[in-house]
Amino acid sequence: MLVIIMMMGLLTLYGMFTDPIEQKSRITLRENAVVKLIDRQGNEHDRLARTQIAGYRVTLDGKATTYSAQEIERYDSNAGTLIEVKEVNRFFNKSNLVLIAKDASFFAIIAVGMTGVIILAGIDLSVGSIYGLCAIVGAMALQSLPADTGWFIAVPVALLVCMVVGTLCGLANGAMSVGLGVHPFVITLGMMAVLRGLTVVIPQELFATQSISGFPTSFTTGFFKAEFYGVYPVPVIIMILTAIVGWFVLAKTIFGRRIFAIGGNETAAKYTGIPVGKVKVLVYTITGALCGLSACAYLGYYGAAETNAGNAYELQVIAATVIGGASLMGGRGTVIGAVLGAIIIQLINNTLIIFEVDTSYNQIVMGAAIIVAVVIDQTKQRIQARRA
Amino acid sequence: MTDANTPILIANNISKRFGHTQALEDVSVSFLPGEVHALMGENGAGKSTLGKVIAGLHAQNTGTIVLDGRELIPGSLDDAFHAGIRIVHQELAQCPNLSVAENLSLHDMPKKRFTVDFAEMERRAAKLVHQLDPEIDVSKPLGYLSPGHRQICQIAASLDQDESGKTMAKVIVFDEPTSSLSISEASILMNITRELAAMGLTIIYVSHRMSEIFTCCDRVSVLRDGKFVATSVVSDIDEPTLVEQMLGRRLTTPDSKHAASPIAEAIEETLTAEGPTHDSSAIDMSRVILRVVNLNSPGKLRNINFDLHPGEILGVSGLVGAGRSELMDAIFGLDRLATGEIIVDGEPVPPKHPQRAIDAGIGYVPEDRRNQGLFFNLGIDENILAPIMARLAKSMGIRSLDKELEAVESRVGKFQIKTASLRETTPGELSGGNQQKLLIARWMMKSTRVLLLDEPTRGIDIGTKTEIYKLINQAASKGDAILLVSSEMPELLALSDRILVMGEGQIKGELVGDEMTQTNILTLATSEEQHTNAGSI
Known part of the structure; x- marks a missing residue:
């Protein structure tokens, strides 16, 4: 948390001392929209140039929106457009922040499930592939719907399809590693390859394509990419809800505490009658289902599924949980930490963009950041242990 | 060779x-060459810590360790090792996946060109191990051996020799060497200890098993609460005095029925003076709480049959590997291969x-x-509530924090578990005695009728032991039935109403009343043929 605030602070400062960027947004007015521009003296204007606008009040169809100085560049009642211009801090502005949160959301949702897996002292390498497969299968279902399907049909159908696929994949992971007694690293490594293969093969065989698109708009801009106040917050909201539920389950339910108990000492868990196998299978299944949820949000936001969707996501997801303080030895980890970890990863990406560093350097910086974050966390733990 | 009265280690x-x-x-303690010097004290008295400081595992804050007139570097295991100090750990610190031979030569693998010379390694290991026990196969993975054999291997590791075949060790610290051993293994170990001392080695023997001190030690130094109390020659001191030095008070009960050991005394004292007494005549023999019928498990258990009555404490004795823990596991449903019937209350x-x-x-x-x-x-x-959390929960498996707190507080209070906080403290911060009390507290719920206790007092101090005895007796007197496995003979004899003796996965015999003696148990435990009837010796 502290790291995030510090990073955000530094980036904001950097943004303040460098040239602000201009953000324009064109508001297209309806044909007979009533726009009034009223200056300080109460005079109405129907045409403005940028230099004149400080202190104007704007009403659009009777709804007053007060823009502060320099926000409206041009208004022309004849052209029917209103163009807003804002000078904003390079980093600290609404759309950039939401963008970071949105990019983090897709894998933060999965990281909530992964936290449970890591606390169990397990691992799931197949999450990226499950995500990809869910996206492709979900896309096929959406494509088959008529273009004018309402969101109340399209959204539940897509959610159901994606999450059923994810749940089955997760169940397979859990059942195989518990039932066959094979370490989940091996099982999920195999599943990672198998599912990715399916993800590539299915659209190739059926449609001879790498990407599936053409969804009902009620599903995309009508729901998952719905606009509120100039930003697209739906994936972020889904992530926050998932995190709250995840936190509740881990901290407040018997199931959650059993996960911690098994991760802390599996033998002792058996000796206290905890159904170790069932809990493990359930955790992997839930992680799979969350991959489906995340894939569904991805479909809605981008309006298409690519066969390489979620490539290397397993690494980002595991990195997020570990940066968030989860121990690969098991027994320790938090959902909040994992979500913050995902945000840190996106912040690092965003930093590189703001500093105008070539995106090819991303991986190098990211890898180093993961190592540094984990070393700092462990040192902190060790110091605390020594003090106790 | 220095004079026998000049300390080798100070x-x-x-x-x-x-x-x-x-x-x-x-x-401050000084150790003479060729003596077995016991360090005694309750848990937390600092005896293990002193042993570890001497061996260089811990760096002391002040003070010096002097071996043969040379001051050792504080906290340097390496320096202590080269000076000739070895330590045999309390918790078995070895690699169970490697063979005995590999474990013994981890620090110095014999090489043949570019590969490890396994033959040479096994020859060397065999030479060390076989002077202690010729039965041990050094090519087997260590994890396959019994705890007793593992301990012997660890002692063997400290007897490493230089090229001329001379043992390099001068001082060996035994940190609770018998805590995981059975009676016969412990006595073998004590013979080994004497032999090592006869070779001129100084043995620092950290233990709180009173009988061992009198069997194999020359002198004894007592620590209490981290402070030095006294060093005495063993032949000049008696048990009550030693216990008094350890506890800072004298146990008063004159003589006990079963054995005149301080542990038995402590039990008697608890039973008579403190909590409710447990009386063998109060057992309801007409009812059976736990009935075990034809319990079998491949390679572990053979034809186990017995009944357990309300209020009864049934002791289970036997050598390590006799199948005692395996029996407990099978009754509790942890043995997936077990067959037979477990019947509780019909x-x-x-x-x-x-x-x-x-x-x-x-x-x-x-x-x-x-x-x-x-x-940890x-x-x-959560440690205490693990088995019943689900029972306390509200609907949908959501935890009921109020009920949990109430349940924990009552248990912690009743068991006098000393902990800084209920939620923040983890078991790692508790003393061994409190950890053990916590585990027993876990099962103190209304629905518990049968309590399986496997070595409930291992590695904990006398003070806590008496508390645990009291708790066991309390449980029995309120009508619970208890199956007690213990390698501490006096403890088992004093607590049990009846004793089953196991060997090779079977019940070798049953002892009641006056038949319950150390000799009878040992005879049965080591006997070849099966005794089925009670007291058929």
Whole structure:
């Protein structure tokens, strides 16, 4: 948390001392929209140039929106457009922040499930592939719907399809590693390859394509990419809800505490009658289902599924949980930490963009950041242990 | 060779603190060549810490360790090692996946060109191990051996020799060497200890088993609360005096029925003076709480049959490897291959599901509290409530924090578990005695009818032991039935109403009343043929 605030602070400062960027947004007015521009003296204007606008009040169809100085560049009642211009801090502005949160959301949702897996002292390498497969299968279902399907049909159908696929994949992971007694690293490594293969093969065989698109708009801009106040917050909201539920389950339910108990000492868990196998299978299944949820949000936001969707996501997801303080030895980890970890990863990406560093350097910086974050966390733990 | 009365090793004014705990305070002890010198004290008295400071595992805060006139570098295991100090750990610190031979030569693998010379390695290991026990196969993975044999291997490792075949060790620290051993193994170990001393080695023997001190030690130094109390020659001191030195008070009860050991005395004292007494005549022999019928498990158990009555404490004795813990595991449903019937109060318990066993009223405190008992990542509250949390929960499996707190507080209070906080403290911060009390507290619920206790007092101090005895007796007097496995003979004899003796996975015999003696148990445990009738010796 502290790291995030510090990073955000530094980036904001950097943004303040460098040239602000201009953000324009064109508001297209309806044909007979009533726009009034009223200056300080109460005079109405129907045409403005940028230099004149400080202190104007704007009403659009009777709804007053007060823009502060320099926000409206041009208004022309004849052209029917209103163009807003804002000078904003390079980093600290609404759309950039939401963008970071949105990019983090897709894998933060999965990281909530992964936290449970890591606390169990397990691992799931197949999450990226499950995500990809869910996206492709979900896309096929959406494509088959008529273009004018309402969101109340399209959204539940897509959610159901994606999450059923994810749940089955997760169940397979859990059942195989518990039932066959094979370490989940091996099982999920195999599943990672198998599912990715399916993800590539299915659209190739059926449609001879790498990407599936053409969804009902009620599903995309009508729901998952719905606009509120100039930003697209739906994936972020889904992530926050998932995190709250995840936190509740881990901290407040018997199931959650059993996960911690098994991760802390599996033998002792058996000796206290905890159904170790069932809990493990359930955790992997839930992680799979969350991959489906995340894939569904991805479909809605981008309006298409690519066969390489979620490539290397397993690494980002595991990195997020570990940066968030989860121990690969098991027994320790938090959902909040994992979500913050995902945000840190996106912040690092965003930093590189703001500093105008070539995106090819991303991986190098990211890898180093993961190592540094984990070393700092462990040192902190060790110091605390020594003090106790 | 130095004069036998000149100390070979001197610990001068050693102080050591861990965080807020003063583990050792200005302790000075000197050790003579060729003596077995016991360090005694309750748990937390600092005896293990002193042993570890001497071996260089811990760096003392002040004070010096002088070996043969040379001051050792504090906290340097390497320096201590080269000077000739070896330590045999309390917790077996070895690699169970490697062979005995590999474990013995981890620091110095013999090489043949570019590869490891396994033949040479095994020859060397065999030479060391076989002077202690010729039965041990050094090519086997260490994990396959019994705890007793593992301990012997570890001692063998400290007898490493230089090229001329001379043992390099001068001082060996034995840290609770017999805590995981059975009676016969312990006596073998004590013979070994004497032999090593006869070779001129100084043995520092950290233990709180009183009988061992009198069997194999020359002198004894007592620590209490990190401070040095006294050093005495063993032949000049008696047990009550030693116990008094350890506890700072004298146990008063004159003579006990079963054995005149301080442990038995402590038990008697508890039974007569303090809590409610447990009386063998109060057992309701007409009813059976737990009936075990034809319990078998391939390679582990053969034809186990017995009944357990309300209020009864049934002791289970036997050598290590006799199948005692395996029996407990099978009753609790942890043995997936076991066949036979477990009947609680007339109702058969579905097999292979510990949760079903718990529901039927069986509680189990396993032998190894670190590995089988405690969750070191969770607070005291969740450690205690692990088996019943689901029962306390509201609907949908949501925890009921109020009910949990109430349940934890009552247990912590009743068991006098000393903990800083219920939620924040983890078991790692508790003393061994409190950890053990926590594990027993886990099963103190209304529904528990049968309590399986596997070595409930291993590695804990006399003070806590008496508390645990009291708790066991309390449980029995309120009508619970207890199956007690213990390698501490006096403890088993004093607590049990009846004793089953096991060997090779079978019940070799049953002892009641006056038949319950150390000799009878040992005779049965080592006997070849099976004794089926009670007291058929």
